[in-house]
Amino acid sequence: MPTPLDRLLDLPQAALGVRAARQQQLASNIANADTPHYKARDLDFRSALESALGGKAGAGGPVELARTSSRHIDAKGNGGAFEQAMKYRTETQSSVDGNTVDMDVERSAFAENSVQYEALLTFISGRLRTMQQAVQGQ
């Protein structure tokens, strides 16, 4: 049974996971800035967080084919936990080699995501401190 402490940390913990996943995706984009035909992707934070919290049924996990008969082939994407929240970026300036990574966009998103991640860490520490104070009763 989840204790009040678990419930207190549920949201920031799920959000931290989504932030870490987004950081990983942005890192992939920056690493592949010179790879021909690479298409930049980003995580839709809202739907990723919803699936992390289990709020929307079927929103989590890899993309699957809809099957209307038991004889249809069962096929699944090989993406991670937030594959359904992954969206392709619309490019601002097209390049000849088909790469859609815009370094300015990716770098600023990476910095923003780092700050958000640190903010969540601060929130978690603050909540823990609050609970500790309540437990000590001083």
Place this chain on the structure above:
Amino acid sequence: MAGNMFNVFGIAGSALTAQSVRLNTTSSNLANADSVASADGRPYRAKQVVFEVKPFAEGGDAQGVRVTQIVESAAPMRMTFDPNNPAADAQGYVQMPNVNVVEEMVNMISASRSYQTNAEMMNTAKQLMLKTLTIGQ
């Protein structure tokens, strides 16, 4: 979930490797811009790297980068008129490498910038990981 952030190290590391291979190729091209004879006795040909997405086994979405092959440039060789050169043909022309020095310099700057960006990215991930370890202290 912590595995996600550790993947950033793998991704940035793969990019660092790929970019340093590119830097190596560029420096080889620049060094041999005037090499009339390479190891096989024919004039040196400019080499270019080909990048490709490298998916990580676990984690699904993490995509690094790797060098699939190093191709030789198909650009025409530079012909210079130098009848006194021992490598000159009957008309007095010498086949020089097809290295485009301007192109290589641009390539070098681009590779070094990408390298810097990825090193910075690794640093940021390291700071975030260290900060995560201090939760509850």
